[in-house]
Amino acid sequence: MNKKYLTLSVIIILCSLVSKSQIKWCEVEKTSFSTKRYDEFSPVFYKEGLVFCSNRRISSLIDYSNDASQSQFNLYYVSKVQKEWKNIKLFSKQLTTRFNDGPASFNPKENKVYYSRNMLADANLKKIPYRINKLGIYSANLGNGKWGNISEFHYNNDWFNITTPCLSPDENRLYFSSDKPGGYGGADLYYCEWTNGYWSDPVNLGSQINTSGNESYPFVNQVGELFFSSDGHPGLGGKDIFVTKVDGDSWHDPVRLNAPVNSIHDDFGIVTDALMDSGYFSSNRDRTMDIYSFSTIKHHVWFAQPQKGNNYCINLGDEGSIVVDTLLLQYEWDFGNGVKQYGKQVRHCFSETGSFTVNVNIVDRRTKEMFFHKSTYQVEIMDFEQPFIRSDDYVMVGDTIHIDGSKTNYPNHDIIEFYWQLEDTAYITGREFTYQFKKEGENLIKLGVALKCKTTGEISKQSVTKNISVFSKESQRDKFLAERQSFANDDIVVAQANKFKKKRIYGAVVNEGKESVFRLQLLLSDKRVPLDSPVFNTVPSKYQIREYFNKQDSTFSYIVDEQRQLILVYPAYKALKESGFEGAKVTYNVLTEPAERELFRIVEKYGVQLNDLFNNRNILKTNGILMLNNVVGLLHKFPEIDLQIDVHTDNVASSVRNLYLSQSLAQKIADYLGSTGIKKGRLIPRGKGEEFPLRSNLLEEGRKINRRVEFKIIHQNDN
Numbered sequence: 001m002n003k004k005y006l007t008l009s010v011i012i013i014l015c016s017l018v019s020k021s022q023i024k025w026c027e028v029e030k031t032s033f034s035t036k037r038y039d040e041f042s043p044v045f046y047k048e049g050l051v052f053c054s055n056r057r058i059s060s061l062i063d064y065s066n067d068a069s070q071s072q073f074n075l076y077y078v079s080k081v082q083k084e085w086k087n088i089k090l091f092s093k094q095l096t097t098r099f100n101d102g103p104a105s106f107n108p109k110e111n112k113v114y115y116s117r118n119m120l121a122d123a124n125l126k127k128i129p130y131r132i133n134k135l136g137i138y139s140a141n142l143g144n145g146k147w148g149n150i151s152e153f154h155y156n157n158d159w160f161n162i163t164t165p166c167l168s169p170d171e172n173r174l175y176f177s178s179d180k181p182g183g184y185g186g187a188d189l190y191y192c193e194w195t196n197g198y199w200s201d202p203v204n205l206g207s208q209i210n211t212s213g214n215e216s217y218p219f220v221n222q223v224g225e226l227f228f229s230s231d232g233h234p235g236l237g238g239k240d241i242f243v244t245k246v247d248g249d250s251w252h253d254p255v256r257l258n259a260p261v262n263s264i265h266d267d268f269g270i271v272t273d274a275l276m277d278s279g280y281f282s283s284n285r286d287r288t289m290d291i292y293s294f295s296t297i298k299h300h301v302w303f304a305q306p307q308k309g310n311n312y313c314i315n316l317g318d319e320g321s322i323v324v325d326t327l328l329l330q331y332e333w334d335f336g337n338g339v340k341q342y343g344k345q346v347r348h349c350f351s352e353t354g355s356f357t358v359n360v361n362i363v364d365r366r367t368k369e370m371f372f373h374k375s376t377y378q379v380e381i382m383d384f385e386q387p388f389i390r391s392d393d394y395v396m397v398g399d400t401i402h403i404d405g406s407k408t409n410y411p412n413h414d415i416i417e418f419y420w421q422l423e424d425t426a427y428i429t430g431r432e433f434t435y436q437f438k439k440e441g442e443n444l445i446k447l448g449v450a451l452k453c454k455t456t457g458e459i460s461k462q463s464v465t466k467n468i469s470v471f472s473k474e475s476q477r478d479k480f481l482a483e484r485q486s487f488a489n490d491d492i493v494v495a496q497a498n499k500f501k502k503k504r505i506y507g508a509v510v511n512e513g514k515e516s517v518f519r520l521q522l523l524l525s526d527k528r529v530p531l532d533s534p535v536f537n538t539v540p541s542k543y544q545i546r547e548y549f550n551k552q553d554s555t556f557s558y559i560v561d562e563q564r565q566l567i568l569v570y571p572a573y574k575a576l577k578e579s580g581f582e583g584a585k586v587t588y589n590v591l592t593e594p595a596e597r598e599l600f601r602i603v604e605k606y607g608v609q610l611n612d613l614f615n616n617r618n619i620l621k622t623n624g625i626l627m628l629n630n631v632v633g634l635l636h637k638f639p640e641i642d643l644q645i646d647v648h649t650d651n652v653a654s655s656v657r658n659l660y661l662s663q664s665l666a667q668k669i670a671d672y673l674g675s676t677g678i679k680k681g682r683l684i685p686r687g688k689g690e691e692f693p694l695r696s697n698l699l700e701e702g703r704k705i706n707r708r709v710e711f712k713i714i715h716q717n718d719n
Helices: 003-021 474-489 566-579 594-606 622-637 655-675 700-706
Strands: 026-030 040-046 049-054 074-081 084-090 101-106 112-118 135-143 146-152 162-167 173-178 188-195 215-220 225-230 240-247 267-272 278-286 288-296 313-317 329-334 340-342 345-349 354-364 370-381 394-396 400-404 413-422 426-429 432-436 441-453 459-471 500-507 516-525 546-550 555-563 585-590 641-648 683-689 708-715
Touching: 040 101, 040 267, 040 278, 049 101, 074 101, 112 162, 173 215, 188 215, 215 267, 225 267, 313 370, 329 370, 340 345, 370 566, 370 585, 394 474, 413 459, 426 432, 459 474, 516 566, 555 566, 566 585, 594 622, 594 708, 622 641, 622 655, 641 655, 655 683, 655 708
Parallel strands: 040 288, 101 162, 135 162, 162 215, 240 267, 394 459, 641 683
Antiparallel strands: 026 288, 040 049, 049 074, 074 084, 101 112, 112 135, 135 146, 162 173, 173 188, 215 225, 225 240, 267 278, 278 288, 313 345, 329 340, 329 354, 354 370, 370 500, 400 432, 413 426, 413 441, 441 459, 516 555, 516 585, 546 555, 641 708
16 A cells, blocks of 8 residues: 555544544634744743744844754744734844744743753854754843843753753743753653752653653643643654643653644644633644644543542540559540540541530549549541532432532632533533433542632642442442442441641640649639538548639639649549548649749659658758758748648558657658748648558558658738
């Protein structure tokens, strides 16, 4: 068969395949300024028109030609006035050279240009050794209406080409094509990043983008989609236009644009608006290279990821270092409406999105009665920020299914448009619609949304997919439902949890590190309550009730115990509960009185265990003397306070012996303080014996804690 007719047959077959397998997704038209005699290609947006490359004559008198008597390419500008192209002119005399200039790329302010040109701009090609005049990238700035300050790209090289630059919309990356050694084929795509005032070393886009063929003419639109031309990826013929997008540290597999943008000829040099509603590209489909416009009729949905199922089960943990004896106490998470869970960390499933108040309590492990309210959290559960396809998961062929995107969740964005793609033939816009699937099988619904940020106005696009099972027989559907129910009953790992925020709005350790104590509070009152009031009748007589006046809210609180550790309050709490007193409550208190804060620091430094203060002959040790000297300083500094000294023992000896020992040690402390000039009337020594243990006396560890001294500040006006 004649080779000419064979080629024609291949072209006819390709065109037939294109027309049968693809719907018409856009309208294409050659621009009116494109000529049959000259070439026009690589348009870029500039002001109210386009800057493009062309080999048309600069004027009737001046024409730079190469050794083949062909005109060189220069940059031209054409403006669009009321939908008509007018005023084609040389873009800039300052950027025009004897050889090839262009293509170009502008920054968003359009006052800086990156463009390609032959590196030896003013030389005579015949006099250049080996006639090598490679392409490089240059930049220029606009000032006073003229382009100047022309700078050469640092990576230009006499031995290979660097060309077709494209500056990303955020100006952080410069993409280009180069046939530099070390690539994957003829020409590869690279980028440099703007770092600390310089362009970084070139980075090859990798084998997902580059092939053994040639990749060039990169363009990045405002939503981050990278378009480029390639003759190495499978296409319709010649150069084809592809699109990809960053995917983490890599790239999505390139997608070839369908006809009529691509054809069996060379198609390249595309530019689009943010949402690809319209744009321009270059093609030699009409013998010369010309610029074509396109306007989108049906939007494709590219790079869609599987839709995430909203899962409102989250892990919660409480912060802080409060020690909890898990043999006696446990964490309780109160979610309201009677729902409670136990443990320092829990997993809770909320029924919906919203803001929820969660209280963390320390409760008695046996009775579940609240011992201490530790924290309150405000937990906000949010849907994933994603387009969301809401529909049935299955349908019968021919039945109507309702599909909508109303649960698409981007709270900081306005949704400009919804784009749907079904069965690779149906392209639909709008928030919701009904549809009838024509054939059985697994059908992938694609939803893309165009977004506009409410604060910055930035345009972006996001997309997801959802699978719909389509059945032609009821028996197939019933089998599908049975299998799905069986799968749902399996013990499987739950899906990724939704985004949530947890904010502590109250916490006993918010002021962790400051001077603070835990108090066993009997009562909080707006008015002073006599200590012999019937309200305290069930309080065991061995406990001394102390009154505190809270200056911040002018209330009176009545307490029977005060400890630096939460667990040490539990014995008194338990004793009150067993005596029938139900109103006891443990409170967390940051000390505000200067004297109390200073005493707290002294105790923290030297300790309160008798073993740390006295030797085995009950004589004050050096550590005890140093501590009491600090207490002396405290009493001199605050003459308006008195000091109660309570000494406690373990139960190793008889109760009588322990009471005598504690009274003796309390008096020794008072005597030492008095010997330094402190009036004895300001000191209240009391021996408590073994009556108030903080821990069990079965083990030495507990007995050591029980052998202690407690200092309590008494304000003189309270005596």
